[in-house]
Amino acid sequence: xxxxxxxxxxxxxxxxxxxxxxxxxxxxxxxxxxxxxxxxxxxxxxxxxxxxxxxxxxxxxxxxxxxxxxxxxxxxxxxxxxxxxxxxxxxxxxxxxxxxxxxxxxxxxxxxxxxxxxxxxxxxxxxxxxxxxxxxxxxxxxxxxxxxxxxxxxxxxxxxxxxxxxxxxxxxxxxxxxxxxxxxxxxxxxxxxxxxxxxxxxxxxxxxxxxxxxxxxxxxxxxxxxxxxxxxxxxxxxxxxxxxxxxxxxxxxxxxxxxxxxxxxxxxxxxxxxxxxxxxxxxxxxxxxxxxxxxxxxxxxx
Numbered sequence: 562x563x564x565x566x567x568x569x570x571x572x573x574x575x576x577x578x579x580x581x582x583x584x585x586x587x588x589x590x591x592x593x594x595x596x597x598x599x600x601x602x603x604x605x606x607x608x609x610x611x612x613x614x615x616x617x618x619x620x621x622x623x624x625x626x627x628x629x630x631x632x633x634x635x636x637x638x639x640x641x642x643x644x645x646x647x648x649x650x651x652x653x654x655x656x657x658x659x660x661x662x663x664x665x666x667x668x669x670x671x672x673x674x675x676x677x678x679x680x681x682x683x684x685x686x687x688x689x690x691x692x693x694x695x696x697x698x699x700x701x702x703x704x705x706x707x708x709x710x711x712x713x714x715x716x717x718x719x720x721x722x723x724x725x726x727x728x729x730x731x732x733x734x735x736x737x738x739x740x741x742x743x744x745x746x747x748x749x750x751x752x753x754x755x756x757x758x759x760x761x762x763x764x765x766x767x768x769x770x771x772x773x774x775x776x777x778x779x780x781x782x783x784x785x786x787x788x789x790x791x792x793x794x795x796x797x798x799x800x801x802x803x804x805x806x807x808x809x810x811x812x813x814x815x816x817x818x819x820x821x822x823x824x825x826x827x828x829x830x831x832x833x834x835x836x837x838x839x840x841x842x843x844x845x846x847x848x849x850x851x852x853x854x855x856x857x858x859x860x861x862x863x
Contacts, residue, residue: 588648590614596647600756602715612640620645620654623661638663685803688796689857692788699776700784706773707797708857709850710744710763711804711822714797718781719752720744720763721773728774737770741843744770753823760823764846804853811849817842 593613597606616637619625623641626634645654689708693701707717724744727733737744744763746753753760785795801822808818816831820842825831 588617588644593644593647597643602755602758604715608636609640609643612637613644616641617644620657623658623663626663682803685796685799686857688793688799691791692793692796695787695791695793696784699779700787702773702776703779703784706765706769708800708804709769709853710765711801711808711818712760712763713758713801714781714795716746716753716760716823717797718779720746722778723749723752724770724773725776725778733770733774737765737767739767741839742767742847743839743843758823759825761820763821764843764850766847766850807853807856808846808849811852812845813842813849817846821846 590610594606594610597609600606601609619637620641623638626638629637642651642654645651689704693704696704703717703721706721707714710717710720712720723736724733727736736748742764744765745761746763747761788795805818805822808821809815813821816826816835817837819826819831820837
């Protein structure tokens with residue numbers, strides 16, 4: 562979930578200890594990179610690392626965050642918070658943020674309403690058809706896989722390529738449980754279980770798994786370059802949103818969709834009492850996926 566920042570004008574009393582003044586030479590950046598890479602996805606770890614290294618000087622004067630646009634400001638602050646935890650002065654850095662009047666704030670209800678109101682499923686279907694028409698066969702298969710799993714972009718590519726690799730090794734059964742028609746992401750913790758964003762299982766028809774197993778690996782940079790060269794944006798997040806809404810409309814309850822998208826709510830009911838039948842969830846999910854394929858006319862393409 563994204564955040565915004567509000568900067569209060571006026572001087573505020575200094576309280577608590579100040580974070581130490583940092584020189585670039587005082588930080589072992591190689592060690593820090595390994596630290597963030599062990600906690601976050603490769604892409605997000607790279608973002609945290611690059612922004613922390615580039616904007617370390619802002620720790621001493623957080624008011625400089627006000628010079629950035631909202632999206633970049635958010636990422637820079639996240640990077641500096643992560644760096645302060647690594648270096649052991651997170652509490653002091655939090656106090657300094659308070660001194661400069663910098664506060665976290667959740668997106669308001671209007672933002673959520675506008676996202677819902679401006680949603681256009683027909684637009685997504687048109688995008689899917691345009692993207693599909695210019696991609697290679699294995700890339701088309703990846704696009705279909707991402708839509709039918711509701712996985713995040715990085716997760717979709719990792720999962721797809723893992724299927725290909727394990728199949729060539731004769732070890733696909735370690736990942737795909739054919740009896741339950743489910744990809745068991747949780748067995749590969751280093752790839753799919755992270756501090757904040759996880760994915761545990763994905764129900765997928767066995768026929769699609771076999772198609773993927775007999776294809777070639779797919780690189781995100783190749784898909785991005787191909788679509789970008791034609792002026793087509795990347796909409797994996799929108800496909801994930803569409804998947805969630807579609808599944809709720811076609812037989813799944815919210816808690817089940819949360820489970821399929823890697824969210825385990827903190828509610829007592831879900832964590833201690835909710836015990837869905839996996840086979841029943843499989844049947845209803847596969848039925849909904851069949852309808853989703855028909856909605857996007859995928860079965861006629863592949």
